[in-house]
Amino acid sequence: MAKDNVVLAYYGELPDELAGPLEQHLMACEDCRTELETIQAMESPLASLPLVDPSPNLLAQSRMRLDDALDSIPPYGFFSRLRTNFFIWMGHLQSAPALATLLVGVGFLGGNFINRYQVAHETHPRPAGPTLTNQAQSVIGNITGIEHTPDSELVQVHYNKIVPETMEGSLDSPEIRELLLKGAMAPADGVRVNSVGLLASECKAGHECAARDDGKGVRNALLVALRYDKDPGVRLKALEGLEPYVTQDQKVRDALLDTLSTDPDSQVRIATVSLLEPVHRDSSVRRVLRTASTQDDNPYIRTVSYNALQGSDSIQ
Numbered sequence: 001m002a003k004d005n006v007v008l009a010y011y012g013e014l015p016d017e018l019a020g021p022l023e024q025h026l027m028a029c030e031d032c033r034t035e036l037e038t039i040q041a042m043e044s045p046l047a048s049l050p051l052v053d054p055s056p057n058l059l060a061q062s063r064m065r066l067d068d069a070l071d072s073i074p075p076y077g078f079f080s081r082l083r084t085n086f087f088i089w090m091g092h093l094q095s096a097p098a099l100a101t102l103l104v105g106v107g108f109l110g111g112n113f114i115n116r117y118q119v120a121h122e123t124h125p126r127p128a129g130p131t132l133t134n135q136a137q138s139v140i141g142n143i144t145g146i147e148h149t150p151d152s153e154l155v156q157v158h159y160n161k162i163v164p165e166t167m168e169g170s171l172d173s174p175e176i177r178e179l180l181l182k183g184a185m186a187p188a189d190g191v192r193v194n195s196v197g198l199l200a201s202e203c204k205a206g207h208e209c210a211a212r213d214d215g216k217g218v219r220n221a222l223l224v225a226l227r228y229d230k231d232p233g234v235r236l237k238a239l240e241g242l243e244p245y246v247t248q249d250q251k252v253r254d255a256l257l258d259t260l261s262t263d264p265d266s267q268v269r270i271a272t273v274s275l276l277e278p279v280h281r282d283s284s285v286r287r288v289l290r291t292a293s294t295q296d297d298n299p300y301i302r303t304v305s306y307n308a309l310q311g312s313d314s315i316q
Ligand SMILES: [Zn+2]
Pocket: 171, 172, 202, 205, 207, 208
């Protein structure tokens, strides 16, 4: 009982009338002095852990270490009495903020520790399962690291989880735009058509679509889609978005000329000829139109290209 009083005294929970006798007892009893040192030894490393918003990792680690420590202690030691008294202690918690903070800090109350510990130490003990910090619906992505505690069965596996998430917001918000840029490269055809279509509408509306040299941004994404997307529907959407920049952006013009020369889809090539209309008189454009007017597989494109050349001749 004196040892229990040591614990209570340490957390300021011992009634005043028992404090004096305990002090005297401590001077005489080596056992209880050892007990006090044990608590202090337990507290000091815990106190150095951050108590404010501990990370899930830290909580998991703390729980595993605490589990381990509890397991390694003989059945009738200090911790078994701590366990027995735990629910009585819970009643004290409201009046013992320091203890509450400490316990929450080590994850004692942060999860299902108490329940888990009871299950693991039932009359028929069974091996404790792995500790999960977040059981939300998710899929394990990749394993990023494994730590094995030497000479034990304890293993810590670090991994990333893929959690399904939905974002709703304006086309003009950077977060949504970032997602659409990723969507423009998604494996699913439908997602790419949607993403590129929406990005193209932003460009046509004169919203965020600036030319950038770092290869990022909406206009670059449309150029990439026009050059490399395997779906002609996606390439047509990209063309629509690039239309306003045909006259001012050399990169856009070059991409359109490559498309007219090499795109396998005749619909895309036809759309390209008409988009090039404002720059029909450029020599580089005329060169490509001339080739298309004689060599394109599609008779309609040969005619359209020929007419485009005639039209620009008459303007000159
Ligand atoms: Zn916008």
